[in-house]
Amino acid sequence: MIDSLIISLQLALTTTVLLLLIGLPLAYILAFKSFKGRTVLEIIVALPLVLPPTVLGYYVLLMIAPDSMLGSAWNMLFDSSLAFSFSGMVFASVLYSLPFAVQPMQQAFRAIPKNWLELIKAQSLNIKHRLLKVILPASKGGILVAAALSFAHTIGEFGVVLMVGGSIPGETKVASIALFEMVEMQQQSEAWMLALILLALSFVMLSVVYSINRSALNMGAAK
Amino acid sequence: MTHDLRLTTQLGSLFLDVHAEFANEMIVISGENGAGKSTLLRCIAGLEEVSGQICMHGQQWLDSSAGFVLPTEQRKLGFVWSEAVLLPWLTIEKNIILGVDEESLLWFEQLVEQLEIKHLLKRKPDVLSTGEAQRVSLARAIYRKPSILLLDEPFSAQAPDIRARLRQALQRLQKQLQIPIILVSHDVEDAKVLAQKHWRMREGKLMVSINRHSREDGNPYFESTGE
Numbered sequence: 001m002i003d004s005l006i007i008s009l010q011l012a013l014t015t016t017v018l019l020l021l022i023g024l025p026l027a028y029i030l031a032f033k034s035f036k037g038r039t040v041l042e043i044i045v046a047l048p049l050v051l052p053p054t055v056l057g058y059y060v061l062l063m064i065a066p067d068s069m070l071g072s073a074w075n076m077l078f079d080s081s082l083a084f085s086f087s088g089m090v091f092a093s094v095l096y097s098l099p100f101a102v103q104p105m106q107q108a109f110r111a112i113p114k115n116w117l118e119l120i121k122a123q124s125l126n127i128k129h130r131l132l133k134v135i136l137p138a139s140k141g142g143i144l145v146a147a148a149l150s151f152a153h154t155i156g157e158f159g160v161v162l163m164v165g166g167s168i169p170g171e172t173k174v175a176s177i178a179l180f181e182m183v184e185m186q187q188q189s190e191a192w193m194l195a196l197i198l199l200a201l202s203f204v205m206l207s208v209v210y211s212i213n214r215s216a217l218n219m220g221a222a223k
Numbered sequence: 224m225t226h227d228l229r230l231t232t233q234l235g236s237l238f239l240d241v242h243a244e245f246a247n248e249m250i251v252i253s254g255e256n257g258a259g260k261s262t263l264l265r266c267i268a269g270l271e272e273v274s275g276q277i278c279m280h281g282q283q284w285l286d287s288s289a290g291f292v293l294p295t296e297q298r299k300l301g302f303v304w305s306e307a308v309l310l311p312w313l314t315i316e317k318n319i320i321l322g323v324d325e326e327s328l329l330w331f332e333q334l335v336e337q338l339e340i341k342h343l344l345k346r347k348p349d350v351l352s353t354g355e356a357q358r359v360s361l362a363r364a365i366y367r368k369p370s371i372l373l374l375d376e377p378f379s380a381q382a383p384d385i386r387a388r389l390r391q392a393l394q395r396l397q398k399q400l401q402i403p404i405i406l407v408s409h410d411v412e413d414a415k416v417l418a419q420k421h422w423r424m425r426e427g428k429l430m431v432s433i434n435r436h437s438r439e440d441g442n443p444y445f446e447s448t449g450e
Contacts, residue, residue: 122268122300122302123363124297137310
């Protein structure tokens with residue numbers, strides 16, 4: 001049980017960090033730039049919200065299979081298989097939780113007051129100052145919500161990680177899969193304990209999200 | 224050095240029609256609410272899409288017939304909004320030096336002294352009065368040594384005694400920087416004391432442009448160059 005919890009936490013943490021790194025520029029582009037194909041990009045980002053996890057898992061499996069371009073490149077670089085590995089699960093989780101990271105940040109960027117955006121132009125801020133002095137501090141709430149949701153959503157994954165990672169004990173067996181197997185094997189007390197831990201973890205993460213949202217609302221009201 | 228402004232454009236319900244030439248001088252714009260004063264400042268800054276031509280310091284900023292618009296970021300201007308726009312997570316000092324890479328301590332000291340904000344530097348914007356925040360906005364716009372200063376009611380929240388001192392400070396800074404300063408104001412005293420040129424606007428149109436010169440006897444007289 002502890003092993004699967006640790007793997008879940010490692011997976012959630014790695015996915016969250018990667019999602020912030022990938023999601024930030026993506027959200028910035030979607031919020032501020034107009035270009036051909038923007039709607040298509042927005043749909044692709046939002047797809048995991050409606051796609052059955054098994055469908056996403058199936059496509060990810062095809063993408064990272066040893067004979068695929070990505071799978072063979074990974075094999076050449078790291079001498080290991082991407083399918084049924086922790087790295088493969090990270091790849092799938094990043095795709096699966098992408099909208100949970102991008103959308104809150106995109107909304108936060110769009111909510112930045114117009115005169116702060118005009119200030120960026122009037123003061124000729126370069127991209128570094130633009131981000132560090134204005135955009136990121138102004139969207140701090142949205143970025144924290146994105147991190148919390150990405151983390152919580154990854155902890156709660158089941159279908160995708162089962163398909164992509166298999167359920168290799170100590171390697172790719174995450175807490176949600178361990179719980180499923182405990183129930184199957186009638187290990188009621190262990191299942192009860194693990195479910196309670198996952199419930200508490202989700203509750204804490206959502207509390208963080210709601211308190212950030214509330215303080216953002218209060219700030220908005222105070223403006 | 225003269226600068227040229229020819230703007231003709233429909234912006235919402237306002238039809239902006241402004242043709243003017245000006246030098247590195249202090250210009251005060253007055254007019255009723257909704258006359259287009261603030262909109263004109265925003266158009267010069269490039270914060271509104273507008274048709275026409277703007278030529279500043281011999282450089283084309285806008286030539287809509289050729290489809291050319293110099294982005295606001297490249298105009299190196301100083302802009303002060305009617306309500307102070309400060310970043311609440313930065314100290315006043317950081318707000319003032321925002322976006323300036325080559326900091327000049329001497330110039331900074333001189334500026335904060337003249338605008339009477341030296342005692343505020345370590346504070347955050349949320350503890351400032353409206354008047355103080357306005358002066359900080361003004362300092363930020365001037366500190367970067369802009370090519371033009373566009374001020375939308377910069378003294379509206381100042382107490383009368385500070386307002387008089389600020390006018391003097393602005394005159395000194397204009398002489399020092401040798402740039403055009405265009406200031407929107409409802410206060411007739413601003414026009415009287417500051418304006419080397421006084422523009423009056425009505426319904427988006429620049430109605431009158433008045434040059435003020437000093438006669439040998441010291442009395443100012445006004446010369447209409449507009450319609």
